[in-house]
Amino acid sequence: MNQDLLKQKAADKALEMIEDGITLGVGSGSTVLKFVAALGKSSLQFKDVVSSSEETTAALKAAGYQVRDLNACDAVDVYVDGCDEIDGNKYMIKGGGAALTREKIVAAAAKKFICIADESKAVDVLGRFPLPVEVIPMARSLVGRALLALGGEPRWREGVVTDNGNWIIDVHHLRISDPYALEAEINNIAGVVTNGIFARQAADVLILSRANGEIDVQ
Ligand code: 5RP
Secondary structure, X not given: OOHHHHHHHHHHHHHHOOOOOOEEEEOOOHHHHHHHXXXXXXXXOOOEEXXXXXXXXXXXXXOOOOOOOHHHOOOEEEEEEOOOEEOOOOOEEOOOOOOHHHHHHHHHHEEEEEEEEEHHHEOOOEOOOOEEEEEOHHHHHHHHHHHHXXXXXXXXXXXXXXXXXXXXXXXXXXXXXXXXXXXXXXXOOOOEEEEOEEOOOOOOEEEEEOOOOOEEXX
C-alpha cells in the first residue's frame, strides 16, 4: 500500500472519531489535507473550526467551513494533526511543513490531540527527522551557533518564510533521548519562537496506519 493511501486511511479513521457541534482544531500537512477533504464530504457541522496554517485555512474554506480566530473561541475540543516522527510516549517532532508554532498553539488550547500518521513516522527515539526550529530572522546565526553547541548540525531552510514571518532552522543529527528537557532548552535560546518537539503537547491518541492495511489506535 503506498504512503498516500496509508495517510488517507488514517485521516478517514480520525473522521469517525469526530462529533457534531464541537470546536475542532485542524493541523497542517498532506495527511491533514486528506482529513479536510474527507470532512468536506461529511455532513459534520461544528461550533467553531480553528486552523494552524494559511494552507489549511484555504483548504477548510474550500471544503465549506468558516475558520475562526483562536482568540474568538473558548477551548478547542479536539485537535487533529499529523507529525514527522512520534515515539512510544506520543512525543513528536513536527514542523516539516514549517507550521510548528501555530500547531503548538492550537494543540495547547485543545482538550484532546489526535495524531494521524502512517507507520513510517513511528520511531523508538526522536531525531532521525531534522528538528525544525522557528527563529526570528535577525537571530538566525546566534541561534544556529547555540544549536551547534547542543550537538546538532543546524541548516537554514533557505527561502522558507513561516506564516508568522519568521525563518526555519532544521537541526540534523540530534538524538533526542529526553524530549521534554530539550524542548525547554531550545525554547530558552533568545530568538527562538518555538521548536518542533511536542513533548508538552504530546498526542493523546495516535491513529497509525500500517503498511499491511491495519489501523492501530493507541
Ligand atoms: C507541518 C507538520 C506536519 O504535521 C508534518 O510535517 C506531517 O506532514 P505530512 O502529513 O505531510 O507527512 O508538522 O508543520
